[in-house]
Structures are given as structure tokens and as C-alpha cells.
Amino acid sequence: MSTTALPAQIARVPGVAIALIALCIVFVLTSPGFATSPNIANVLTQSTILLLLALPMTLIIMTEGLDLSIGAVLTFASIILAITAVSTGSLALAFAAALAVGLCFGFLNGALIAVFDIPPFITTLGTLGIAQGLSLVVTDGQSVVGIPRSIETIYSGTAAGIPLPIILAALAYAVTHALLYHTRFGAYVFALGGNREALKVAGISVRGMLIRVYVFGGLMAGFAALLMTARLNSAHPTAGIGMEFDAIAAIAVGGTSFERGNGWLLGTLLGVITVGVLRNGLNLLAIPSSVQVACVGALVIAALFIDGLRGEQ
Amino acid sequence: MSILTSETLSPRFTLSGNVMQTLYRVLAVALLCVALTMLSDVFLTTNNILNVLRQTALLFLMASGLTLVILTAGLDLSIGANVALSGCLAASVIKITGSPLLGIATGVGCGFIIGLANGVLVTALRIPSFIATYGMMWVLTGITYYYMAGETIHGFPPGFRQLGSGHLFGIPVPVYFMVLFLMIGVLFAQRTTWGQQIYAIGANPIAARLSGVPVERRLVLVYAVSGAMAGLASLIILARINSAQGDIGEELTLPAIAAVLVGGTSLFGGSGTVAGTLIGALLLTLVLNGMNLLQINSSWQPLATGIIILLAVWIDIRTRRIGE
Amino acid sequence: MKYLVVGLTAALVALSSSAALAEGESIAVFTKNLTNPYFQAVRVGTETAAKKLGVNVIQYVPTKPDSIPEQLSQVEDVIVKKPNAIVFIPVDYKALVPAVEKINAAKIPVTNITDRSAAGDFVAFVGADDYSIGLAVGKRLLDAMGGKGNVIILEGVKGSLTSTNRVRGFNDALKEYPNVKLLASQPGNFQRLNALQVVENLMQSFPQIDGVLAANDPMAVGAIEALEAANRKALVVGINGSKEAVDLIKSGKLLASGDFNGFIQGCIGTEIAVRNLRKQSTPKEVMLKPIVVDKTNYAPYEVPVEQRTCPTLEQVLAN
Numbered sequence: 001m002s003t004t005a006l007p008a009q010i011a012r013v014p015g016v017a018i019a020l021i022a023l024c025i026v027f028v029l030t031s032p033g034f035a036t037s038p039n040i041a042n043v044l045t046q047s048t049i050l051l052l053l054a055l056p057m058t059l060i061i062m063t064e065g066l067d068l069s070i071g072a073v074l075t076f077a078s079i080i081l082a083i084t085a086v087s088t089g090s091l092a093l094a095f096a097a098a099l100a101v102g103l104c105f106g107f108l109n110g111a112l113i114a115v116f117d118i119p120p121f122i123t124t125l126g127t128l129g130i131a132q133g134l135s136l137v138v139t140d141g142q143s144v145v146g147i148p149r150s151i152e153t154i155y156s157g158t159a160a161g162i163p164l165p166i167i168l169a170a171l172a173y174a175v176t177h178a179l180l181y182h183t184r185f186g187a188y189v190f191a192l193g194g195n196r197e198a199l200k201v202a203g204i205s206v207r208g209m210l211i212r213v214y215v216f217g218g219l220m221a222g223f224a225a226l227l228m229t230a231r232l233n234s235a236h237p238t239a240g241i242g243m244e245f246d247a248i249a250a251i252a253v254g255g256t257s258f259e260r261g262n263g264w265l266l267g268t269l270l271g272v273i274t275v276g277v278l279r280n281g282l283n284l285l286a287i288p289s290s291v292q293v294a295c296v297g298a299l300v301i302a303a304l305f306i307d308g309l310r311g312e313q
Numbered sequence: 314m315s316i317l318t319s320e321t322l323s324p325r326f327t328l329s330g331n332v333m334q335t336l337y338r339v340l341a342v343a344l345l346c347v348a349l350t351m352l353s354d355v356f357l358t359t360n361n362i363l364n365v366l367r368q369t370a371l372l373f374l375m376a377s378g379l380t381l382v383i384l385t386a387g388l389d390l391s392i393g394a395n396v397a398l399s400g401c402l403a404a405s406v407i408k409i410t411g412s413p414l415l416g417i418a419t420g421v422g423c424g425f426i427i428g429l430a431n432g433v434l435v436t437a438l439r440i441p442s443f444i445a446t447y448g449m450m451w452v453l454t455g456i457t458y459y460y461m462a463g464e465t466i467h468g469f470p471p472g473f474r475q476l477g478s479g480h481l482f483g484i485p486v487p488v489y490f491m492v493l494f495l496m497i498g499v500l501f502a503q504r505t506t507w508g509q510q511i512y513a514i515g516a517n518p519i520a521a522r523l524s525g526v527p528v529e530r531r532l533v534l535v536y537a538v539s540g541a542m543a544g545l546a547s548l549i550i551l552a553r554i555n556s557a558q559g560d561i562g563e564e565l566t567l568p569a570i571a572a573v574l575v576g577g578t579s580l581f582g583g584s585g586t587v588a589g590t591l592i593g594a595l596l597l598t599l600v601l602n603g604m605n606l607l608q609i610n611s612s613w614q615p616l617a618t619g620i621i622i623l624l625a626v627w628i629d630i631r632t633r634r635i636g637e
Numbered sequence: 638m639k640y641l642v643v644g645l646t647a648a649l650v651a652l653s654s655s656a657a658l659a660e661g662e663s664i665a666v667f668t669k670n671l672t673n674p675y676f677q678a679v680r681v682g683t684e685t686a687a688k689k690l691g692v693n694v695i696q697y698v699p700t701k702p703d704s705i706p707e708q709l710s711q712v713e714d715v716i717v718k719k720p721n722a723i724v725f726i727p728v729d730y731k732a733l734v735p736a737v738e739k740i741n742a743a744k745i746p747v748t749n750i751t752d753r754s755a756a757g758d759f760v761a762f763v764g765a766d767d768y769s770i771g772l773a774v775g776k777r778l779l780d781a782m783g784g785k786g787n788v789i790i791l792e793g794v795k796g797s798l799t800s801t802n803r804v805r806g807f808n809d810a811l812k813e814y815p816n817v818k819l820l821a822s823q824p825g826n827f828q829r830l831n832a833l834q835v836v837e838n839l840m841q842s843f844p845q846i847d848g849v850l851a852a853n854d855p856m857a858v859g860a861i862e863a864l865e866a867a868n869r870k871a872l873v874v875g876i877n878g879s880k881e882a883v884d885l886i887k888s889g890k891l892l893a894s895g896d897f898n899g900f901i902q903g904c905i906g907t908e909i910a911v912r913n914l915r916k917q918s919t920p921k922e923v924m925l926k927p928i929v930v931d932k933t934n935y936a937p938y939e940v941p942v943e944q945r946t947c948p949t950l951e952q953v954l955a956n
Contacts, residue, residue, distance in 0.1 A: 129619020294455025
């Protein structure tokens with residue numbers, strides 16, 4: 001188990017939190033619109049889709065794996081969702097279809113990695129190509145429109161004043177947290193990262209566990225597809241491009257280590273919000289886009305540099 | 314006194330494993346060529362073969378330096394952005410000074426410096442290469458976009474353009490570069506101490522360090538080489554399309570990585586060859602060329618590439634098992 | 638760590654104060670990406686017009702080129718700042734409709750340029766008729782070919798309205814020249830290297846190509862490079878009226894280029910947005926006339942966009 005990792009995690013708490021607080025202070029001082037409730041609601045809402053991808057990715061990284069296909073799977077799932085919604089008129093059926101797509105790709109990833117022993121980077125690079133290819137072929141490059149407008153409420157609706165996506169993301173976080181820290185499944189995930197022999201000794205199938213972890217990723221991608229399609233009121237074959245790297249960056253900023261497999265879910269949440277705050281603040285300040293691009297890279301490098309320093313202490 | 318003799322560093326099973334892998338791949342290339350010849354009557358024409366070789370050459374140049382990085386169990390995600398910045402700077406220099414030579418020096422030099430920076434991030438700052446080069450990619454892209462401000466630089470001297478679109482004895486110039494760097498790469502990796510040390514670092518960094526390998530210096534070297542090769546590739550692209558724009562080379566990062574992996578180099582480090590990367594690049598290019606010749610909808614291309622990658626690696630893993 | 642925070646704060650304060658604004662209305666301008674020179678011309682147009690009219694424009698461009706979610710996020714962020722007006726090019730004319738609806742709900746007047754959005758309330762639409770440009774440029778090429786021979790079409794990005802309409806124009810031009818054969822129609826993604834490789838490949842399958850209809854200038858240039866490298870000759874036309882195209886027209890390598898003027902669209906879009914704010918009358922639609930730039934009339938297009946002056950609305954409408 002990860003009892004020895006706990007002190008390291010506590011020492012890491014200030015890291016991403018400091019970055020987040022520092023950015024917030026800077027933006028509050030320099031940009032009048034930042035600290036208003038519509039803007040804060042915006043930042044959090046815009047971060048929800050990324051969070052849904054980053055949560056399972058954290059678990060996958062903890063198993064010394066990676067899922068580069070998760071953005072493309074989200075895209076393809078959203079396209080299937082849209083097509084189903086347009087042809088059947090039923091959002092429930094459409095959502096089920098999106099989850100099914102996520103499940104299939106998750107299973108494919110898990111099987112290739114666990115059974116055929118293909119390294120996760122390569123496997124998911126391959127499935128990324130497949131998912132992206134299918135998205136392009138099925139839509140021929142065009143947006144899919146004509147979805148019943150009721151889907152928009154999933155993204156723009158509120159409950160008790162809180163935007164629905166935030167509630168859904170909070171739910172996803174709670175479920176993932178419970179899964180990781182309070183179930184045997186979670187304990188096995190930790191073991192997959194540092195101590196696979198322990199699993200074998202305990203008679204748990206390493207293959208089965210790996211497949212489950214990637215299936216979890218696929219299902220969350222399907223769930224995120226619902227939010228994405230609701231946001232766009234359409235589906236587009238380029239919608240999710242690059243989101244897997246955004247998720248990885250957010251996770252890195254949050255403090256999860258790629259080498260040691262120490263996962264920290266709260267860190268991921270803070271990392272996602274930090275990246276979102278950075279982009280939002282830079283937009284509000286009208287910083288030229290090219291500078292924004294460089295800032296994101298600098299943030300990622302700085303976060304890991306600081307983490308590296310911490311690790312030494 | 315280093316205990317790293319060539320016997321210690323190239324244990325026999327790795328060598329024969331490599332040979333088996335290479336053989337399988339050459340076989341795959343041959344089969345693919347046969348299939349394409351049967352399916353399309355323009356495949357085996359001189360022009361088409363030269364096209365394939367020229368496109369392979371570009372991909373190989375990008376992927377050759379990258380092979381060294383992956384051999385150390387690292388990754389360089391910044392090569393695409395490196396191509397963009399190095400290319401744009403080189404283009405400016407050529408336009409301002411009128412001297413292709415200065416431009417070439419700028420391109421390769423810029424790529425080299427970026428590689429050095431990556432190496433420093435990985436060794437001195439201890440940032441995992443995946444993240445360090447990913448962050449670097451964003452920083453480089455931002456700088457390039459800012460510098461180019463949406464403009465294009467176009468129109469280079471004809472002498473310079475020979476680099477990309479010229480022919481020597483009927484063979485495209487980039488192909489000569491490909492052969493040259495193939496030989497340099499193979500010689501370096503298999504026959505020099507430094508090359509052997511790189512394999513050792515990938516296979517077992519701790520043992521390598523204990524045996525006296527200057528791990529940090531070698532790591533900085535491989536990233537610098539990867540960067541310099543990206544700089545060189547940018548010059549060829551510039552010469553080919555006769556212009557520079559902020560987003561050149563962006564689309565080459567993942568195919569370059571794919572070429573290395575399809576070529577049999579393991580992400581875990583310590584095993585793989587530069588020759589394998591060439592064959593990997595050739596395989597990928599042949600597939601795309603075939604799809605174009607057969608007029609298959611270009612939307613299918615990412616799909617095909619994805620499947621090839623999976624197939625190649627799966628076959629690898631099966632044959633590695635047989636070899637052990 | 639402390640130094641990092643201090644340094645970051647100082648840098649950001651410096652950056653934001655250097656963007657010190659003049660008096661006047663503020664207009665947010667949205668374009669698709671940082672790399673296509675067409676959108677750079679649009680941005681320069683908006684800024685030139687802004688200086689003339691005494692307003693401020695702020696540019697919003699996705700950091701990931703053509704990213705739909707990013708443009709959506711930028712719209713949401715900008716609405717918080719409440720600019721006086723917005724000039725909008727949607728990354729995708731269907732997928733950004735929710736963004737336009739949000740802008741409408743926030744009661745910020747918005748002018749649509751270049752790509753006509755599939756829905757939403759706009760002050761006006763300023764654009765060029767891609768179809769007419771495709772038709773005019775296509776006819777110019779087929780005419781120059783003497784009405785016979787083989788042509789290929791280089792399409793743009795699959796699914797983009799611009800590409801679809803221009804290619805439609807090409808195809809209709811072809812209908813008027815029944816002795817010309819269309820060999821192939823392939824997407825080049827509006828990009829140079831892409832188009833170069835497509836033409837290279839097509840040249841393998843088709844030994845005789847007499848004309849190339851390219852849906853934009855970078856692709857036309859890519860085609861010319863490919864032809865030259867293979868020592869083959871063909872007449873090539875593009876669309877954009879860019880500086881590079883003009884240079885090639887001067888040297889005879891490019892036959893003509895359709896004028897699809899990002900600079901003017903930026904100018905007029907901004908002018909209409911300002912007139913609307915100042916309660917002056919504005920037309921609902923401004924369609925720039927299709928002009929084919931060739932050896933006879935290229936002079937005005939040689940001037941770099943930064944040095945051009947904006948035509949006024951009256952001048953444009955009078956044409």
C-alpha cells in the first residue's frame with residue numbers, strides 16, 4: 001500500500017495550491033472581471049470536461065500506463081451520440097451509445113495492453129488513430145447537427161444556482177475518489193503501480209485489473225462526450241483533439257508523478273482548475289494568444305521543476 | 314577504468330533479437346511493395362519510387378535523432394515545434410542576409426540549442442522527458458507564433474532550394490541525406506563507446522552510472538542531437554515548399570515517434586536500431602503512398618496509421634518472445 | 638517559489654499596462670488561428686480601421702488552431718468583460734452557433750464576417766461570395782486553357798463552407814467547358830505541404846495535367862512547387878490575392894488568383910460594428926465583388942497589408 005507515499009503527498013499539498021492561489025491573486029489585482037461570479041462560474045464550468053478526462057487518466061498513470069486516445073474517443077463518442085440523437089430523437093439512447101463507444105475503446109485499450117503486452121503509449125497512440133479516423137470517415141469532416149435542443153440544458157442548466165456541469169463533475173470526482181481511496185478496486189490500482197507481485201500473490205488478475213482501469217477511462221470519455229455535445233449542440237470530428245495532452249499537463253501540474261506512480265486525485269482537480277484559471281486570466285487580460293501558448297508550457301515546466309525540488313527535500 | 318566492454322554492452326540475445334526484428338520488417342516492406350505493385354500500375358514507376366524515398370527521407374531525418382532519445386527510455390515531444398521555430402528563424406536569416414549557408418547554420422544551430430535546453434531540463438532539473446519536452450513544445454510554439462505574427466516568409470534562392478527539391482544523378486537530394494545519416498547513425502550507435510553507453514543507459518541507468526558512464530552528459534547529447542536533426546529537417550521542408558510559416562512541422566511529431574516505434578525501438582529503452590527507424594519510416598510512407606495512389610479517401614489515413622503501429626508492435630512482441 | 642510569484646506578477650502587470658487603451662469603444666475580434674495569413678490580414682484590417690475610427694480592438698485567437706472548444710471558452714470569457722461590440726469569424730459555422738446565442742443573450746451587438754454562421758442575430762454579414770470567386774477564377778483558367786485539356790481540383794478543408802462553395806464554383810465553371818476533363822478532386826486542407834504531396838501523387842496517376850484549380854493560394858503555391866520539381870507545366874489558379882500569389886503572377890508561374898480580401902473584410906466589419914454603436918445606418922449584408930487578380934491588375938495587391946488604408950463602407954458599396 002502507499003503508506004510511505006502519504007508524507008510526500010502532504011508535502012506536495014502546497015505546490016499546486018500555491019500556484020493556484022498565486023495566479024488568482026495576480027488576476028484579481030490586474031483584471032477587474034476576474035473575481036466576479038459569472039467569471040468564476042465560467043472557469044469552473046469550462047474545466048469540467050477536462051476534469052472528467054483527467055480523473056481516470058490519473059488512475060491510469062498510477063498503473064504506470066497512459067491513455068493518449070482519450071480525446072479521440074471523446075470525439076468519436078460525441079459523434080455517435082449526436083447521430084443517435086438525431087436519428088432516434090432520444091437523448092437517453094444517445095447517451096447510452098456514447099457510453100458504449102467509450103466502453104469498447106476502453107476494453108480495446110485494456111486488452112491490447114494487458115493481454116498482448118503492447119506498451120500503453122503505443123497502444124493508445126494506435127487507438128487514437130483509429131478513433132480519429134473513424135470520426136473523420138463517419139462525418140466526412142462535417143459537423144453533425146440537428147440534435148434535440150433539450151440537450152443544451154445539460155451544459156447550460158443550473159440547479160440551486162450551480163451550473164449542472166459543475167455538479168456532474170463534482171459527482172464524478174466523488175465517485176472516483178471513493179473508488180480509489182475506499183474500495184478494494186482502488187487498493188489494487190495502487191498495487192498495479194508499485195507492487196504487482198502483491199496482486200499476483202493475492203490471486204487477483206493483473207490483466208483483469210488493467211482492463212478495468214482502461215474501461216473506466218473509456219466510460220468517463222463517453223460521459224464527457226455528453227457534456228461536450230451539450231456544449232456545442234453539435235458534434236465535430238475535431239472537437240476533442242489534444243485534450244489528452246491537456247489532461248496530462250493538468251495532472252503533471254497537480255503533482256502526480258509519472259515515474260513513481262504516486263497518484264493524487266485532489267492534485268489533479270487543482271491542476272485542472274489552475275490551468276483553467278491561467279487561460280481565463282490571460283484571456284481577460286487580452287494577452288496575445290502566442291504569449292498564452294508559451295505561458296502554458298512555462299507553467300507545466302515550472303510546476304514540475306518545483307515538484308522536483310520538493311522531492312529532493 | 315570502465316568495465317564497459319563491447320561484450321558486456323551488446324549481449325548476444327539483443328543482437329540476434331534485433332536481427333530478427335529487422336528481418337521481419339524488411340519482409341513486411343517487401344510484401345507491401347508486392348501488394349501495391351499488383352494493385353496499382355503506377356506504384357513501381359521511377360517517379361513514384363523517388364517520391365516515396367523523398368518523403369521517407371524527411372520522416373527519417375526527424376526520427377533518427379529521436380531514436381537515440383527513445384533508446385535512453387526518454388521521449389522528445391518538442392521536435393515538431395522545434396522544426397517550426399528553427400525553420401522560421403532560418404528563413405528570416407536567408408531573406409535578410411541572402412546567404413543560404415548562414416540560414417543552414419541558423420536552422421541546425423537553433424535546433425541544437427533547443428535540444429540542449431531539453432537535455433538540461435531532463436538532467437539538471439530532473440523533469441521527466443515526457444513533460445519537459447511537452448512544456449518545451451508549447452513554449453517554442455508560442456515563440457514561433459509571436460515571431461511570425463501570422464505572416465509567411467517565402468521565396469528562397471534556387472541554390473538553397475536544391476536541398477529539398479533538387480536531384481543529383483536523378484535521385485532527390487534528401488535521399489542522400491537519409492543514406493548519410495543512416496550510416497552515421499548506425500556507426501555511432503553500434504560502433505562507438507558513446508553509442509554503447511546510450512544503450513546501457515536505456516537498459517539500466519543505475520548499472521550504467523555505476524560502471525562510470527557519464528549519464529547526464531550522454532542524455533544531454535541525445536536530446537541535442539534530436540534537436541539538431543529537427544533543425545536539419547526544417548531546412549529540407551523550407552527548401553521543398555519554398556516558404557516558412559508558424560505551423561510547419563507540427564504534423565510530423567507523432568509520425569516520427571510512430572516511425573521509431575514501428576521500427577522496433579522499445580519505449581523502455583536499451584533496444585532498437587537506427588536502421589529499424591528507417592524501415593519504420595519507409596513502412597508508414599508506403600502505406601500512405603498506397604492509399605493516395607488507390608485514391609482512398611484521405612479520412613482513412615489516421616485509421617490506417619493507427620492499425621499499422623499496433624500491428625508492428627504486436628508482431629515485435631511475439632517475435633521477442635520467440636527469441637528469448 | 639516566492640521569486641516566481643513576484644516575477645510572474647511583475648511580468649503580467651507590465652504586459653497588461655503596455656496594452657494601455659485609448660479612449661473609445663472596445664471591440665473584440667475573433668479569428669480562427671494564428672498561422673493562416675488570411676486571418677492575419679483580417680486582424681490588420683480591424684486594427685487599421687480601429688485607428689481611423691478611434692476605437693480599440695482586442696484580438697482573440699485560439700491557441701490550438703481552429704479549436705472549437707477554445708473559441709467557445711474565449712467567447713464566454715469575453716462576455717464577462719462586456720466589450721461594446723464583437724466582430725466574429727466562427728471556427729466552424731455550425732458548431733459555434735451556441736456561442737453566438739450567448740453573445741445575443743448578453744445583448745452585445747455582433748457582426749459576422751468571412752464564414753456565414755448557420756444561425757444567430759447579427760448586425761450584418763461581411764463576406765465575399767466564395768461561389769462567385771470560384772466560378773470567376775475557374776472560368777479564367779479554363780479560358781486560358783483554350784477550353785480543352787485535363788484539370789485537377791485542390792479542395793480546402795473538408796466540411797468548411799469556404800471550400801464547399803469555392804469548389805462548387807469550380808465545378809460550375811467546368812460545366813461551361815465540356816471539352817475539359819476533370820481528372821480528380823482532392824482535399825489539400827488549405828495547406829502548402831499537403832497540396833504539394835497531393836499533386837505529387839496525382840502526377841503519378843495522370844501523366845497529362847493541363848490545369849490546377851486550387852481553392853486557396855498556399856495550395857496553388859504547393860501545386861506549382863510540385864509541378865516545377867517534376868519539370869511539368871500546367872496553368873494554376875488560386876484564391877486569396879496574397880502577396881505571394883502576386884509575386885508568382887508577376888513571374889508568370891501563377892495564372893491568376895481570386896481576390897478574397899481578409900484585409901477589407903476586417904476593415905468593413907469593424908466599420909460596421911462602430912457605425913452600429915454610434916447609431917448610424919448599416920447595411921445588413923456586404924458582399925465584396927469577386928475580382929480576379931492577374932498580370933493586368935496586380936499592382937494594388939503588392940502593397941503589404943500593414944501599409945494599406947481601409948476603404949470606406951461607401952466606397953465598397955459603390956463598387
